[in-house]
Amino acid sequence: MKIAVFCGSSMGVDPVYAQATAELGCFFGEQGIDVVYGGGNVGLMGTVAQACLDAGGNVYGVIPEALQEKEIAHPSLTELKVVADMHERKAEMARLADAFVALPGGAGTLEEIFEAWTWAQLGYHTKPCAFYNTNGYYEPLKDMISTMTTSGFLKLDYADMLIHTDNPQDLLSAIQSYVSPRQKWS
Template structure:
């Protein structure tokens, strides 16, 4: 199995974020679950990749040319694919992955997980989408998603399709037992 990990190109202000990234990455490596990620050597991205490699894991990075030109690509991973732009990066990561997990991060992390979640809702894929909710980082987002449902902008089944957890074991268990909801616009 390959899991795409979306996370910050920054480390965050609290050590708990890098600790959680290390814990997840080590668990994936020791359980022969490969990582697909944005290819960077900075922030939580770098932590994820380096920790997996240190623990015998396989890590596949996908990085746009302009970020590679700035020497942000991780040189110590299994494979680093250089692509034209962010659109190509996201498409390649989506094709490679069997599931998607968002760790804490900024707007890029949100954009990546929201896109694959939207694709799942529309039936473009049936892969699980998860939030690894370290230190309650995504609690406010979950409240906003609940509000979308309450206000009639989203059906509860599409909120419920998200995996929301703060433990590695529960994350992997829920990924392994995931059942997608019905496709949104299917007759």
Template sequence: MKIAVYCGSASGLTPDFMDATRQLGHWLAEAGIDVVYGGGKVGLMGCIADSVLEKNGRVYGVMPEYLVNKEIAHTGLTELTVVSDMHERKARMADMADAFVALPGGAGTLEEIFEVWTWAQLGHHQKPCAFYNTKGFYNPLMEMIRSMVSAGFLKQEYMDMLITVDTPESLLSAINQYHPPAQKWGK
């Protein structure tokens, strides 16, 4: 199994984010789960890659050429694929992964997980989308998503398809038990 991990290129202001990321990376490697991610060596991105590699796991990075040229690419990965732009990066990561998980991060992290969640609603894939909710980081976002449902902009079934967990064990369990809803604009 390959899990795409979206996360911050920053480390966060407390060590909790790095610690949780390191724990998840170790656990994924020990469970034999490969990681697909953005290819960076900085922040939580570097941490997830390093922690998987520390336990002899496999890590596949996908990074646009212009970011490689800025020398933020991780050079010790199992494989680094250099692509032309962010659109190609996201498509390649989505094709490579069996599931998607967002660790804490910023706008880019949200943009990436929201895109694959939207694709799942539209039936472009049947893969689970998860939020790794370290220290309740995603609680305000989940409240916003509940507001989308209560205001009539999102069906409950599409909110329910999101996995929100805070331990490696619960992440894998939820991914393994995932059943996608019917696609939004069914045939």
């Protein structure tokens, strides 16, 4: 299984984010789960990749040419693919992955997981999407998703398709037992 991980290119201010990210990366490696991620060696991106590698796992990075130097491409990945731009990066990560997980991060992290979630709603794929809720990081987002549903902009099936957890084993179990809802326009 290959899981795409979206996360920050910085560490955040609380060390709990780096610790939880390293634990998840290690868990993936120990479980024989491959990580697909943005290819950088900085922030939580570098943390999850190195932890997975250190635990014996495989890590596949996909990095745009323009970010190869800025995000300092990780030198020890199983495979690093350099692509033209962010659109190609996301498409390649989606192609490689069996599931998508957002760890804490900024606007880029949200953009990436929201695109994967939108594609799932539209039936472009049937892969699970998850928010790894370290330190309650995604609680305000869960509230916003609830508001989208109660306001009539998001069907409950598409809110419920998201996995929310801060536990590695619960995340893996939810991914393994995931059943995609019916496509939005069917």
